[in-house]
Amino acid sequence: MSDAEVKKPAARGGRNLELPEHLKAYKGVWVFIEHDRGEAHSVSWELLGEGRKLADTLGVSLSGVIMGGPDEPLDTIAREAYTFGAENCYIVRDPVLKGYRNEPFTKGMTDLVNKYQPEIVLLGATTMGRDLAGSVATTLATGLTADCTELRIDPATRALAATRPTFGGSLLCTIMTLAYRPQMATVRPRVMRMPDADPARSGSIVEDTLGMIETDIVTKLLDFIADENSNKVNLAYADIIVSGGKGLKTPDNFKLIWDLAKVLGAEVGATRPVVQSGWVDAERQVGQTGKTVRPKLYIAAGISGAIQHRVGMEGADVIVAINTDANAPIFDFAHHGIVGNAMQVLPVLTDTFREHIAMRSRKAA
Amino acid sequence: MHIVVCIKQVPDSAQIRVHPVTNTIMRQGVPAIVNPYDLFALEEALRLKDKFGGKVTMLCMGPPQAEDALKKCISFGADDAVLVTDRSFAGADTLATSYALAAAVRQISKEQKVDIVFTGKQTIDGDTAQVGPGIAKRLGLQLLTYVSRIADLDLENDTITVERRAEGGVQVLKTAVPCLITMLEGTNEMRFAPLENMIHAARYPVRKWNKEAAGIEDVTKIGLKGSPTVVSKVFGPTPRAEKALMQSVDDATPRDVALNVIQKIFTQHPTLERDILAKASV
Numbered sequence: 001m002s003d004a005e006v007k008k009p010a011a012r013g014g015r016n017l018e019l020p021e022h023l024k025a026y027k028g029v030w031v032f033i034e035h036d037r038g039e040a041h042s043v044s045w046e047l048l049g050e051g052r053k054l055a056d057t058l059g060v061s062l063s064g065v066i067m068g069g070p071d072e073p074l075d076t077i078a079r080e081a082y083t084f085g086a087e088n089c090y091i092v093r094d095p096v097l098k099g100y101r102n103e104p105f106t107k108g109m110t111d112l113v114n115k116y117q118p119e120i121v122l123l124g125a126t127t128m129g130r131d132l133a134g135s136v137a138t139t140l141a142t143g144l145t146a147d148c149t150e151l152r153i154d155p156a157t158r159a160l161a162a163t164r165p166t167f168g169g170s171l172l173c174t175i176m177t178l179a180y181r182p183q184m185a186t187v188r189p190r191v192m193r194m195p196d197a198d199p200a201r202s203g204s205i206v207e208d209t210l211g212m213i214e215t216d217i218v219t220k221l222l223d224f225i226a227d228e229n230s231n232k233v234n235l236a237y238a239d240i241i242v243s244g245g246k247g248l249k250t251p252d253n254f255k256l257i258w259d260l261a262k263v264l265g266a267e268v269g270a271t272r273p274v275v276q277s278g279w280v281d282a283e284r285q286v287g288q289t290g291k292t293v294r295p296k297l298y299i300a301a302g303i304s305g306a307i308q309h310r311v312g313m314e315g316a317d318v319i320v321a322i323n324t325d326a327n328a329p330i331f332d333f334a335h336h337g338i339v340g341n342a343m344q345v346l347p348v349l350t351d352t353f354r355e356h357i358a359m360r361s362r363k364a365a
Numbered sequence: 366m367h368i369v370v371c372i373k374q375v376p377d378s379a380q381i382r383v384h385p386v387t388n389t390i391m392r393q394g395v396p397a398i399v400n401p402y403d404l405f406a407l408e409e410a411l412r413l414k415d416k417f418g419g420k421v422t423m424l425c426m427g428p429p430q431a432e433d434a435l436k437k438c439i440s441f442g443a444d445d446a447v448l449v450t451d452r453s454f455a456g457a458d459t460l461a462t463s464y465a466l467a468a469a470v471r472q473i474s475k476e477q478k479v480d481i482v483f484t485g486k487q488t489i490d491g492d493t494a495q496v497g498p499g500i501a502k503r504l505g506l507q508l509l510t511y512v513s514r515i516a517d518l519d520l521e522n523d524t525i526t527v528e529r530r531a532e533g534g535v536q537v538l539k540t541a542v543p544c545l546i547t548m549l550e551g552t553n554e555m556r557f558a559p560l561e562n563m564i565h566a567a568r569y570p571v572r573k574w575n576k577e578a579a580g581i582e583d584v585t586k587i588g589l590k591g592s593p594t595v596v597s598k599v600f601g602p603t604p605r606a607e608k609a610l611m612q613s614v615d616d617a618t619p620r621d622v623a624l625n626v627i628q629k630i631f632t633q634h635p636t637l638e639r640d641i642l643a644k645a646s647v
Contacts, residue, residue, distance in 0.1 A: 015590050036532055100531065101538075102498075102508045126532050131510045134498030138463060143593030146493040154597075161597065167376075167490060173599045180593040218507050222526070223537035239640060265644035282551065289492065296637050297630070307602050318630055318637065321609070331611065332604035336626050340614030345622070352623035356631075360642055 017178045026181035029055040030118040032109065033064045033081055033089075034128050037226075040077050042194065043124030045084045047187060049195030050151055051122055052085035054160070057153045063118070064089040067108045067210075069098025075205070082203035084195050089203060090116065094210040099221045100128050106135040108210050113140060115208070118182050120160050122151075125186035137184050143177030144184040147288065149191055149311050159183065169288040169308020190236050190292040193315070233283045235267050240297045243269035243286055243313070244279075247302025247323060247342055251279040256346040257301060263354045269293065271309050287312035299349075301342040305330025322346070366419030366520060368410045369470055370443065370483045371500065372403040374427050374434035375490040399434045402485030404441075404555045406548040409515065410483050411442050411556065417520060419480075420444045422473055426454060426465055432571045440558035440566035447473060451576040456589030459491070463499025464586045465579060470504060472580040481525075482545040486511060494547070501545035509538060510547045518542075 029051045034041040048064065055062040064081040066074050070093050078089035092108045109132060113121065121136075123129035125147050137144035149172070150163040159176045160183040166173040177183040235241065242264065244257040254274070261268045269286040270279065286293055287309040298316035303309060305321070305328055313319070314333055321334035322342045331337040338345055376395045410421050423438045423446040425431050435446035449469045457465065470482060482501070487494035494510070501508035509527050513535065517526040523542040528535045530549050558566070581587055610629065612622045631638040 015592075017595060034532070041532060099536070102510075106502075127511045127530055128532060130494045131498060131508070134459075134493075134495040135502050135508060137495070138460060138499040138502040141460065141593070143595075144459065144493075144495055145594060146495060165492075166599065169492075171599055171601060174597050175594050176597050177593050178595055219509075219538055219540040221536060222539050224531070224534050225528075225537065226534040264641055289489075296634070296640065310602060318634060320626060320630070326611070326613070329602070331609050332602070334609040335607075336629065337609040337611040338614070338622055338626065339611060340619065340622070345614060345619050348619040349623045349626070352620065352627055356627055357642060360638070 019179055019181070023179075023181040026117045026119040028060045028116075028118045029058070029062050029120045030090075030113075030122065030182070031062070031064050031086070032121065032123040032129065032132065033066045033077060034124050034126060035066070035068060035072070035077055038073050040080060041124055041126065041189070043126060043129075043187070043189040044081075046189070046192040046194055047122045047124060048081060048084040048086055050187070050192045051120070052195070054120060054151060054153055058119075058158060060119070061087045063087065065109065065112060066090070067092045067094075067097045067105060069093070069095055072098065078203070078205055080197075082201045083197040083199055085201070087203045088206060090206050090208060092208050092210050094212070096212055096214050096217055097210065099224065100131075101217065101219050101221055102131055102135055103217050103219060104210060104212055105132050106139060107212060109136045110139050111210075112208060113182055116206075121182045121184045123184070123186045125188040129186055133184060133186050140182070142180040142182060142184060143175075144186070145175045145177075146186050148185045148187050151185060151187070160185065165288050165307050165311050169306060169311065172307065188292050190294050190315070191311075193294075233267065233281070235269060235284060235286065235291045236293055238267035238293065238295050240264050240266035241269045241286070241293055241295045241313075241316075242266045242299045242301070243271070243303060244274060244301050244342075245271040245303030245309075246273045246277075247304070248274075249302075249343070251277070253343050254279050256343065256350070260299065260346055260350040260353070263350055263357065264297075266297075266299075269298075269313075271303055271306075300330055300334070301346055303330055304328045305333065322349075366413070366417050366480050367477045368413060368419065368421045368481045368483060369424050369473055369479050370403070370407050370410045370421060370438070371424045371466055371496075372407070372434060372438060372485070373400045373425065373488050373490075374398070374431040375400045375488055397430070397433065399437050400485055400488045400490075402487055402489065402548075402550055404485075405550050405552055406483035406485050406546070407438055407441060407443065408553045408555045409546075409548050410481070412553065413481070413515070413518065414442075417518065420477065422447065424466065424469055424473065425449070426457075426462060426469070429573070432573070435571045436566045436569055439569045439571075440563045441556060442558075442562065446569065446571045448571050448573050449579045450573055451579075453576055453584060453588045456592060457587060458592035458594045459493050459495035459499060460593055461587050461589075461591035463496050463503055464591060465576075465581060466496065467500045467503035468581050469574065469579045470500065472574070472578070480520075480542050482506060482543070484545070484547050486547050486549055497545060497547040504545070507540040507544040509540065509544055511549045512546050513549045513552050515546075
């Protein structure tokens, strides 16, 4: 078939993949800095770390965008943004920007982009960032890539090459926005490494106005009910995680995961199939559609290592995998592999860890 | 009241297999389902209909066989279904998809004014969560994403109050109808379809609209042509450069394997051992 020869995207459907002349003026990398009750979300600093690399590769500046109410510490957040690599911050300060609402934030962001013309805009893939990114990209009619796991600059085109899992997390794909600006992307919390803060760094502030009054805005924020933190599972920031997959066969066997976690003072994680089977709560799911984690130690038992799980945990310092199948994909990226039945290995591992801790604690005392 | 629920037919991702050599998706035999997140939107729409009366119209963009997904929704209790299907939609990214769906909602609204558009939080194949906000912006609708509860709907005054999942808490938002709601998962449970509904659904004449019928005016905004994003590469994961240190319980006792792994980890990462000991002593 002649169809087989037509492979290059450029050749299909008369689609323009060249950057039009008027969009070549778009320069610089922006990070939307999300904040709540006076604190910036750590995903914004992770994005500044990543944005710094992109800006350096392109030889352009890195800026933060901060929007909020007059009584919010926007300048303090800007100063913190400098320590993570931003050279300047665009601040929009207006009473209607107190508490996130789609309409004023979309207007604020869209106006800033149209005025200052950045080539790349990055946002955290949070409920705020995704709500805002989808609205801004549609308003600006440009490309947006969600939940990226890797951001690079394509040397040939100088375009942002954004990689993300696709097809339900079974493959990865790299997506580029070639003929439109800005190039937009979201990244989930904890996917990128937290950069080191450099308190010696400083930057400048550009203040802009929103030009909207409360009566212009249809949606009203009546209340904010903060989550109770007492019983919350904080998987994303756990230092040690013991995770189980469907290789454990029964919910009863999954108790072995809890046993080991208890000895190590660890959090319990699980794969999507385990959560879908109702063995543990959804908030313990690790992976593309669950939490992204970066623990110091990740023990995976009965987990094959599908991409959708892998992208959620491969940032761990040490990965120990237990699986009966020596060819399971998880052994391609684990640091320590144990080929064996998790139901047999886990209790022994738990006992051995317990003895080791007891012995070392005695020595220390 | 007239509610439009947008759905997508997706491959059941739990059953997707990737060819180990060619890294292509093996689609044969993978069942197509209604995107599971969309069912929360449909159930919420049906509950509003139960309470306030009115009509629920389903909307889907996809190939002709996506008709099956719409019939499924009819069996749950939706009243009407429109499938927007045209070869020129192929290759659409989220921006081009929202353009086509927004045009179709406008057409549906000409037949009967639409009060609320529902979508799921995201799809399980694309996972972008971008199409809902896109449709809202194109239609100038108030956007309410990640809604966990509809607290109040006042049709006299055309207002709606919802709870929206935000970072670290729940926002209570009040806005005007018409609006677009993306429904959070786990917020309700889809009802069962009674047998008579299933028979009705099987025979239901799903309306199929091509791009003209859907009211698409600008063909440069649909399909591949209307998509700013370009997929430059699809690939499988690469193994870590450094191979894992492998041990097998076939070659040593589980106890020896465990001792060996623990010793190696703690020798390489002494701070990790200190952290664990510190926790254990508390």
